[in-house]
Amino acid sequence: MSAQQSEQILSVAGLRRAFGGVRAVDGIDFEVNRGEFVSIIGPNGSGKSTTINLVSGVLRPDGGRILLRGNAVRPGSPEEAAEAGIARTFQNGRVFGNLTVAENVEVGLHSTLRAARPLRSLARYPVIRWVPILAESALALVPTRKVRAERELLRAQVDSGLARFGERLAPRAGDPAYTLSYANRRRTEIARALALDPVLLLLDEPAAGMNQSETAEVGRQLAELKANGQTIVLVEHKLELVNQLSDRVIVMDEGSIIAVGTPEEVQADERVIEAYLGRRRLRPATVGAEGQVDSDGGR
Ligand SMILES: Nc1ncnc2c1ncn2[C@@H]1O[C@H](COP(=O)(O)OP(=O)(O)OP(=O)(O)O)[C@@H](O)[C@H]1O
Numbered sequence: 001m002s003a004q005q006s007e008q009i010l011s012v013a014g015l016r017r018a019f020g021g022v023r024a025v026d027g028i029d030f031e032v033n034r035g036e037f038v039s040i041i042g043p044n045g046s047g048k049s050t051t052i053n054l055v056s057g058v059l060r061p062d063g064g065r066i067l068l069r070g071n072a073v074r075p076g077s078p079e080e081a082a083e084a085g086i087a088r089t090f091q092n093g094r095v096f097g098n099l100t101v102a103e104n105v106e107v108g109l110h111s112t113l114r115a116a117r118p119l120r121s122l123a124r125y126p127v128i129r130w131v132p133i134l135a136e137s138a139l140a141l142v143p144t145r146k147v148r149a150e151r152e153l154l155r156a157q158v159d160s161g162l163a164r165f166g167e168r169l170a171p172r173a174g175d176p177a178y179t180l181s182y183a184n185r186r187r188t189e190i191a192r193a194l195a196l197d198p199v200l201l202l203l204d205e206p207a208a209g210m211n212q213s214e215t216a217e218v219g220r221q222l223a224e225l226k227a228n229g230q231t232i233v234l235v236e237h238k239l240e241l242v243n244q245l246s247d248r249v250i251v252m253d254e255g256s257i258i259a260v261g262t263p264e265e266v267q268a269d270e271r272v273i274e275a276y277l278g279r280r281r282l283r284p285a286t287v288g289a290e291g292q293v294d295s296d297g298g299r
Pocket residue numbers: 019022023024042043044045046047048049050051091
């Protein structure tokens with residue numbers, strides 16, 4: 001492994017989050033190195049999405065530490081996580097239906113604006129939160145030269161974000177997102193996350209609900225991102241994607257990490273087999289036609 005690859009991008013230590021009596025994430029530790037493709041797998045309800053929600057600031061942890069390139073990420077602040085370089089997509093795909101495809105991608109870039117958001121650091125103080133909003137609104141109405149230049153740059157970033165998806169999104173840049181197919185909505189969401197040029201990209205089941213050929217296309221796009229050196233954490237049930245792409249796989253069960261290794265290593269691990277086929281389930285997990293593990297048996 002080269003020195004560049006071994007640079008630690010994400011470090012998570014003792015991360016915890018409970019919902020009532022459910023310990024969704026129960027004190028986990030893991031690292032992700034630069035350029036690494038790490039997948040998190042595990043049976044339903046094992047804590048995968050909660051982990052991503054904690055790292056991306058969507059949820060506030062009960063305890064633990066999240067470091068991005070050695071710097072602490074403020075817990076429970078999605079804006080600051082995004083500004084630090086953490087981008088994500090959501091399990092159920094989130095696009096703004098009434099905004100155009102291009103505007104959806106633009107939204108993802110808002111946190112990168114500097115000239116157009118001159119007093120943004122004040123937004124964290126509730127009493128004077130209106131000051132940066134006022135400044136931003138004024139600059140939107142009467143943009144300075146710097147703000148106009150920044151907008152141009154933003155448009156170019158949006159265009160190149162859409163171009164990543166070939167003819168899928170670019171020709172639809174001006175269409176409202178509600179008119180898109182399901183697969184194109186998911187692509188728009190990924191384009192929005194990538195537009196940030198993130199240090200770390202978190203993908204929560206990007207191929208959920210897609211058919212086999214759409215899933216294969218997602219696989220090819222993720223392989224391309226990986227080849228370009230993007231650091232990625234993928235939560236995924238479709239093992240074909242996990243096996244194809246992952247340098248390392250983290251397996252969770254009941255809020256804990258039960259195995260870490262290559263795809264081959266974890267799938268041969270006794271604890272992993274037990275978690276999927278396990279005591280708690282009445283019928284064995286099956287691997288479906290698309291390589292998706294069905295771990296709901298007996299529920
Ligand atoms: N907002 C919430 N409120 C209450 N309980 C929650 C919430 N989010 C998650 N949980 C619970 O925490 C546990 C872990 O859920 P999580 O969604 O992280 O699992 P997962 O591994 O991503 O599951 P899946 O593969 O089904 O998406 C589950 O028992 C779930 O019901």
